[in-house]
Amino acid sequence: MNNSLNKNIEIAAVIGLGLIGGTFAYALRDNKIVSKIIGVEANEEHAKKALELGLVDEILPLDEAVQQADFIILATPVTIAATQLPKILENVDEQIVIDLGSTKFDIINSVKNHPKRGRYVASHPMWGTEFSGPEAAQHNVLRDRVNIICDKDDSDKDALEFVENFYRKIGMRLVYMNGEAHDVHLAYVSHISHITSFALANTVLEKEKEEDTIFNLASSGFESTVRLAKSNSATWVPVFKQNKENVLDVLNEYISQLRKFKSSLEKENWEYLNELIEGSNKIKKILK
Amino acid sequence: MNNSLNKNIEIAAVIGLGLIGGTFAYALRDNKIVSKIIGVEANEEHAKKALELGLVDEILPLDEAVQQADFIILATPVTIAATQLPKILENVDEQIVIDLGSTKFDIINSVKNHPKRGRYVASHPMWGTEFSGPEAAQHNVLRDRVNIICDKDDSDKDALEFVENFYRKIGMRLVYMNGEAHDVHLAYVSHISHITSFALANTVLEKEKEEDTIFNLASSGFESTVRLAKSNSATWVPVFKQNKENVLDVLNEYISQLRKFKSSLEKENWEYLNELIEGSNKIKKILK
Numbered sequence: 001m002n003n004s005l006n007k008n009i010e011i012a013a014v015i016g017l018g019l020i021g022g023t024f025a026y027a028l029r030d031n032k033i034v035s036k037i038i039g040v041e042a043n044e045e046h047a048k049k050a051l052e053l054g055l056v057d058e059i060l061p062l063d064e065a066v067q068q069a070d071f072i073i074l075a076t077p078v079t080i081a082a083t084q085l086p087k088i089l090e091n092v093d094e095q096i097v098i099d100l101g102s103t104k105f106d107i108i109n110s111v112k113n114h115p116k117r118g119r120y121v122a123s124h125p126m127w128g129t130e131f132s133g134p135e136a137a138q139h140n141v142l143r144d145r146v147n148i149i150c151d152k153d154d155s156d157k158d159a160l161e162f163v164e165n166f167y168r169k170i171g172m173r174l175v176y177m178n179g180e181a182h183d184v185h186l187a188y189v190s191h192i193s194h195i196t197s198f199a200l201a202n203t204v205l206e207k208e209k210e211e212d213t214i215f216n217l218a219s220s221g222f223e224s225t226v227r228l229a230k231s232n233s234a235t236w237v238p239v240f241k242q243n244k245e246n247v248l249d250v251l252n253e254y255i256s257q258l259r260k261f262k263s264s265l266e267k268e269n270w271e272y273l274n275e276l277i278e279g280s281n282k283i284k285k286i287l288k
Numbered sequence: 289m290n291n292s293l294n295k296n297i298e299i300a301a302v303i304g305l306g307l308i309g310g311t312f313a314y315a316l317r318d319n320k321i322v323s324k325i326i327g328v329e330a331n332e333e334h335a336k337k338a339l340e341l342g343l344v345d346e347i348l349p350l351d352e353a354v355q356q357a358d359f360i361i362l363a364t365p366v367t368i369a370a371t372q373l374p375k376i377l378e379n380v381d382e383q384i385v386i387d388l389g390s391t392k393f394d395i396i397n398s399v400k401n402h403p404k405r406g407r408y409v410a411s412h413p414m415w416g417t418e419f420s421g422p423e424a425a426q427h428n429v430l431r432d433r434v435n436i437i438c439d440k441d442d443s444d445k446d447a448l449e450f451v452e453n454f455y456r457k458i459g460m461r462l463v464y465m466n467g468e469a470h471d472v473h474l475a476y477v478s479h480i481s482h483i484t485s486f487a488l489a490n491t492v493l494e495k496e497k498e499e500d501t502i503f504n505l506a507s508s509g510f511e512s513t514v515r516l517a518k519s520n521s522a523t524w525v526p527v528f529k530q531n532k533e534n535v536l537d538v539l540n541e542y543i544s545q546l547r548k549f550k551s552s553l554e555k556e557n558w559e560y561l562n563e564l565i566e567g568s569n570k571i572k573k574i575l576k
């Protein structure tokens with residue numbers, strides 16, 4: 001087909017048809033990357049919905065999908081991805097495999113020294129919402145987003161090149177990093193935000209038994225800070241499992257930052273509170 | 289004028305021309321509530337900017353503004369509002385005074401037993417952004433937002449009626465509460481969110497000295513949870529000062545909720561972590 005990035009890449013398989021897998025299925029179609037998309041999905045309802053939505057052309061078992069596809073996109077929860085990836089590479093010849101997980105170290109490690117390691121490119125598109133399942137998938141949301149490619153030198157040159165071109169074609173900005181550094185940074189700029197939201201929701205739900213009060217009074221500020229508390233545990237427990245040490249480091253730092261606020265209030269040290277707030281305002285210079 | 293809610297209300301004074309005062313000045317104008325708006329603003333640059341933006345028709349000292357105005361809107365930081373309000377009521381005859389502060393107990397208490405208490409209606413519009421100053425003021429953002437009126441029985445009937453009609457005319461939904469309950473609820477559904485964001489920004493800024501990494505990697509989730517960390521300390525230190533006890537209660541509860549996440553990670557108790565996340569997901573039923 002004319003718009004294909006590479007004449008040998010005709011069929012894609014998307015494994016895991018949730019928010020992220022579904023969004024990538026749309027990106028494959030909308031950008032005419034392949035002529036056929038096979039879906040792999042353990043949840044029957046999700047599989048049916050994905051077909052209805054036109055995310056994929058057919059649903060196949062993992063092995064058959066891997067056999068038929070030229071380009072394999074792994075979008076299952078990260079602990080599942082880490083067990084699927086080595087099995088997928090067993091059945092791969094010249095195909096190209098990427099994963100889209102929010103953690104990288106364990107997934108990359110699962111195929112360390114694998115004879116087919118070179119066919120795999122580790123990547124992480126920095127996009128998501130608090131919703132889940134195939135119906136949460138969106139068109140045209142990946143453009144201008146960052147995609148982190150990890151340990152690129154461990155991928156075959158042609159596989160890396162195809163993946164880079166694919167991401168550029170769908171409009172993503174590429175950043176390179178090793179898998180270990182990725183997981184440390186992500187604990188700070190993404191994973192901790194989920195815990196702060198989950199804990200905030202639990203705090204408020206604990207107190208505000210009258211749900212109407214929350215509904216009536218919730219300001220846009222509260223909605224914004226608590227938004228991620230709607231996120232799916234099936235996605236996030238695996239992320240915290242795989243990035244436990246880094247997340248714990250950040251969580252400890254976060255609790256100690258909160259204690260500074262607590263102490264400034266308890267001691268009525270308003271100058272210190274002012275300093276803490278002005279310090280945090282520096283985020284303005286970085287995030288517009 | 290034709291569209292006035294009350295023929296005796298011709299001139300408004302807005303005291304404090306920041307984000308909230310400025311937004312209310314726009315609402316007064318856009319809804320043709322009065323024919324003239326006087327501004328009171330201690331910061332000379334802000335005063336100049338407010339005139340330039342057409343927020344107000346002239347800037348006057350507080351006393352003169354109160355003397356001339358029929359409807360007085362107090363939009364200064366809450367600790368300043370609590371010192372200004374009794375002085376304003378000294379100079380009030382039949383005028384109507386409202387404040388827009390995020391705390392209510394101390395402000396209401398500042399005029400407890402004041403001979404002119406009846407001319408004051410305590411209110412809190414549930415709208416704001418993380419930006420500040422007259423340039424942050426926005427048109428048409430108050431519609432469909434909740435406005436909490438506190439201790440309404442302590443206001444004169446005609447003053448309350450005018451204020452209710454004013455808020456309805458600009459499209460706000462009214463909720464009634466006593467000032468003490470207001471401050472407890474607000475600690476949960478607004479004030480704590482600011483602390484969670486300030487502390488998150490400080491955590492990340494502490495770690496990520498390379499600002500480019502934050503900029504490149506910040507997902508929309510992080511941006512959403514950290515957004516309020518751009519908020520102005522001149523607004524928020526006074527709020528925490530006045531709502532210290534309630535905010536401390538919530539902050540303690542929040543830290544103990546975080547400790548549950550910490551413990552589930554440390555003990556690798558993934559079932560418990562799953563429970564904590566699923567518990568927090570209940571916020572979905574309340575906030576769409």
